[in-house]
Amino acid sequence: MNISEVATRTRLPAKTIRYYEEIGLIAPPRDVNGYRAFRETDMHKLAFLGRARALGFTIEDCRTLLALWEDQGRASADVRSLAQDHLGRIEAKITDLEEMRDTLSSLVHACAGDDRPDCPILKSLGDATL
Amino acid sequence: MNISEVATRTRLPAKTIRYYEEIGLIAPPRDVNGYRAFRETDMHKLAFLGRARALGFTIEDCRTLLALWEDQGRASADVRSLAQDHLGRIEAKITDLEEMRDTLSSLVHACAGDDRPDCPILKSLGDATL
DNA sequence: ATAAGGCTTCCAGTCACTGGAAGGTCAAGC
DNA sequence: GCTTGACCTTCCAGTGACTGGAAGCCTTAT
Incomplete structure (x- = not known):
């Protein structure tokens, strides 16, 4: 999946998605041509981030929330x-x-x-x- | 009046006052030693700015408001x-x-x-x- | 072969400050 | 006269979360 499709589906600007990669919130692999090749998991993370940001959580809060989300043993x-x-x-x-x-x-x-x-x-x- | 006294009286940080000068909201004269020598009018402007900012007006709004304030013939x-x-x-x-x-x-x-x-x-x- | 559109990176700008470094000035005490 | 400490100055960099734009590679269709 290329960035523009992910942008459409998550309703996040492509710029923002690149920014989220830059600050380490997501890490999509790359195709041979250098394009980002988004997986379903990347999309889910981005959707998660979009919702968390819409609730006003800061990026650092989002980083923490994402880590907790991924951690199956976290305490609620x-x-x-x-x-x-x-x-x-x-x-x-x-x-x-x-x-x-x-x-x-x-x-x-x-x-x-x-x-x-x-x-x-x-x-x-x-x-x-x- | 030196900057720290103005800062105390207007409850604005000295840094902010210097910043307001830098962006042209105030223009206090200087003493021979290079220190800013604030006049009453400068203090009044700063107090005005402090109140306008506390009401959430942007700096550019404040610039406009200040100009209207100074303009005796403005329309309300x-x-x-x-x-x-x-x-x-x-x-x-x-x-x-x-x-x-x-x-x-x-x-x-x-x-x-x-x-x-x-x-x-x-x-x-x-x-x-x- | 070329043109349009998508992708890449990198740099700069936003807003309203805020922190900090490096250095000049002033008043008080010895 | 000298030191100390509290002022003052400028300049540079960073904040948060993007956003805009330039320059250049890649892909797809004609």
Whole structure:
């Protein structure tokens, strides 16, 4: 299987697949012509990576998850704690963003948004609350 | 005012302040010894930048906002539309993260997290739903 | 034989900093 | 006057996870 077919089937850009090889997440063998010859296992790993990345795991998390996935004797506790840490980070990020959203939203609503220069958004950003 | 005092007062790292100068957001004059000599206006700009960045505006947004802030004749509509676009992006990001959170949370709850290898998290990541 | 398209590598750029090295400056204490 | 330590300066490199683009080989069809 050549890279473009794998790209289509995993919905990952070819560039990303090459990058994943470069950083050692996959290691497809090569044909005599130098082309990467992807096996089913490579595709499965890439699909796994795509899903893990879509859940926001970092590449290093993905490396760990992939190793655990391959390790038939792993403890599910290891996976769970990694996922739980990640969940915590996501929740923290959501909280941060919600705070931004609330502040920004109230500013946007307070702003007339016409051709006059008076603007509570700029006023609030400029307020010397130091 | 030297950089460390400004850093303390604006709660921005000195490195960041130098960076903001490098990219042209501020332009503090220099003392004879070559040290940056921050004026009140520089500090106000930095405080403004700190608040705008805390609201998640990109540096380029900040550049625009700063210019609007300095422009006494600006239309508040310009500011408002910038803020509203940004608000939209934040809301989209929150939605994404909430989706991740929900999926991840259900997986974490489904996982026993003990020393057995059976793990719904890995199972779900590995499922060939291609 | 040639043209189009796919594959390869390598280099540079993204964003907003952050760390660290090498070296100049300043104030205090001896 | 000298040293010490805390400042300040610049410059270079690295972060994460790709992404774009150039230059050049390989394959397939005409």
